[in-house]
Amino acid sequence: MKHLSIELYKKMFLIRSAELQIQEIYAQDEMKTPMHMSMGEEAIVAGVVGALNAEDQVLGTYRSHALYLAKTGDTERFYAEMFGKVGGCARGKAGSMHLSALGQGLLCCSAIVASGIPVAMGAAFANKYKNNGKRVAVFFGDGAMDEGVFWETINFCGLHKLPILFICEDNGFAVHTRREKRQRFSSDHQLFENFGIKAFEENTTDPEIIYNTTRNALNHLQTTGQPCFLRFHYYRYLEHVGINEDFDAGYRDREEFLAWREKDPLRMQRQKLLGQGVSLALIEALEHEINAKVEAGIRFARQSSFPAECETYQGVFQCA
C-alpha cells in the first residue's frame, strides 16, 4: 500500500513539476505551441494509468501533458516536442496538443473535441479481434459528451462489449461554459446502463481512490465484458489554454479554486505519505530526482536541433 502511494505520488509529482517548468519558461517564447495545462487533474491520470498494465493503451485530448508523462515517464521527447525539435515524440510536427508514444501505448491525442473517442473504440476493437488482452482507456472532458460521436461510440462499444474504459475528466466547463448550460441529462448510472455500460463516479483528489475505482472498473470489464464509464471531477487551475489563471474573466470565481486547492492532490498525497511513515528525506530525494529528470528533459530539448526544412515533406505517407 505504501509502495502504491509512493508510485502515485511520483507520477503526480512528475506532471506537476514538468508543468511548473513550462509555466516558468513559457514566456521565453521557445515553446511556440498552445499549452492546455493539466494542472489540477494530476490525480486522475496518475490513478487511472497506475491501475492499467504497461501494455494497455490510452488516448487523450489536447490537454494531455499529464497523460503522456504518466504513461511514458519520459521528459526528453516530451520537452523536445514542446520546443518543436527533431528529438520530440513527433519530430516537432505535433506540439503540445498531439502527443503520442505508440511504443508505450499512447496512441493518439486529438484537438477536435471527442474525435479521439471513436479511434479508441477502433483500438479496442482490434485488441478484441486479436484477443491480446489489452485494454484501452480513452480520456476526454465533459464537453466531449456534448458531441454526437461520443454517443455513437458509447452505443457501439456497449453493443459489441469492447474492452474499453471511458475516462471523463470533468472540470465542469466546456472551455468557459458550465455543464448545466449544455447538458440536460444528469444521472450517468441510468443513462449508461441502458447502453450496457457500467458507470462510476468520484469527486476526489485522492489518486488512490481513483486507482481503486479504475481497478474495480477493470475487474467489471474482465468479468462481464461490459465497457465502463468513469467520471472523475476535478478543477482546472489555469485558463482553458495558456499558463495563467483566469479568475478575472468573470466566468468562474477564485473562491471555487481556493476550495479545490485546499485539497490539492499533490499536497494531500505528500501529507498522506508522511502520515504513513515515509520519511521527509525520502520524499525530498524522490522529488529531487524527478526535478532533475525534468531539467534534463529541458536540456535535451534545448540541445536538440530543429528539424531540417526537408522534413516538412516527410511522413505524409508511409509509402510514397
Place this chain on the structure above:
Amino acid sequence: MRMITYCDAINEALIQEMERDPSVFIYGIGVPDHKKIFGTTKGILEKFGPARCFDTPIAEDSMTGLALGAAINGLRPIHVHIRVDFLLLAMNQIANLISSFSYGCGGAAGAPLVIRAIVGRGWGQGFQHSKSMHGTFAKIPGLKVICPTTPEDAKGLMITAIRDNDPVLVFEHRWLYWQTGEVAKDSFTIPLGRGRVVKEGKDLTIVATSWMNVEALHAARILERHGVDVEIIDPRSIVPLDEEIIVNSVNKTGRCLVADNDWTYCGFSAEVAALVSSRCFGRLHAPVERLGFAQTPCPTVRRLENVFYPNAEKIVRRVEKMTGLAPIDLSGEVFYSHENRFKGPF
C-alpha cells in the same frame, strides 16, 4: 482470359485479400445484408463470419474512427459507404485524424485502411445520392484517392489499396458495376499512381475519370469517323497522380480536354488544366478545356439531370470547338442510353 463484371472484380479482390491476410475485415451499413452492397460483398459473411464482415449502426463518424483505431493497432479495415454523400458525415475523422495520423506522429506509423464509397447516378438520385467529390478528398494531404474504371483496374487497384500502408479512398461509380472486362482469376496488383492509356490517338487528349471514360470512348468513336483521332488517358488514381502520362500525351497531341466525373470549379479538372498549362504550354494548339458537372446541386428530374451531367455528345461538341471541326450531325446517335438501363430504386 475470363470476362467478369466490375462488381465481381471488386468482390473477388476483397475475398482474395481476406483469404490472404486475417487482419483484413470489412464493415459498414448494409455490408452483410441481402443486397450485399450491389453484390460486391456477396459471400464474404458466409466465408469469413461476422467477426470479419459486419453491419454497423447508422453512425458514419464513429465508424470511421473505428477504422483508424483498428488500423493503428495492426488491422486492415475496409469501410464501405453505399453513397459518397454519406461519407461526408465522416469528414472530421477523414480530414482531421486519418489524413494527418502518419504526419502527426512524425511518420512513426501509418493508418492502413480502405474507405470504399459508391458514386450514385440516375433514376432520381438527386442532390444527396450523386456526389463524387474525389477532388475534394484528394486535396487533403495524407489521403490516397483512386477511381477505378475497368473491372481489371477495380480488382488490381483494390488489392493494392488494401495492402497499402496509408489510407486509400476508393470511388466506385455505380454505373461501372455492369461493365465487363478481362480479369485474371489469380490475385494481382496495379500500382497506385500509374495512369492508363485507354485509347491511343494523335489529335487531342481527353483526360477522363471514372464513368467519363465510357463517355469519352463513345465520343472518340464518333470523332474517329470525322477524322479526329482522340487519345484517352485514365489517371486511375487521383493521389498519387501519374503526371507524366498526362504530360507526355498532351505534348504529343497539343490539345487537352479534361472530362471529370465531378464539379469542375476548384476540382480535379482544374488541377489537370494547371498541370498541362505549366508543363505543356509551348506545345498547346488550343487552351485546355474542361467538362464536368454543372455548378449546381444535382437535379432529380431526368430532363435537368441530362443538362447537369457531361456526356459523349458534350465531349464531341467541345472537341469540335477545340479543333475547328465543323459541327457533326449527331441525330442518329443515342446518348444517355445508360439512363434507360438503370432502374431504381437504386
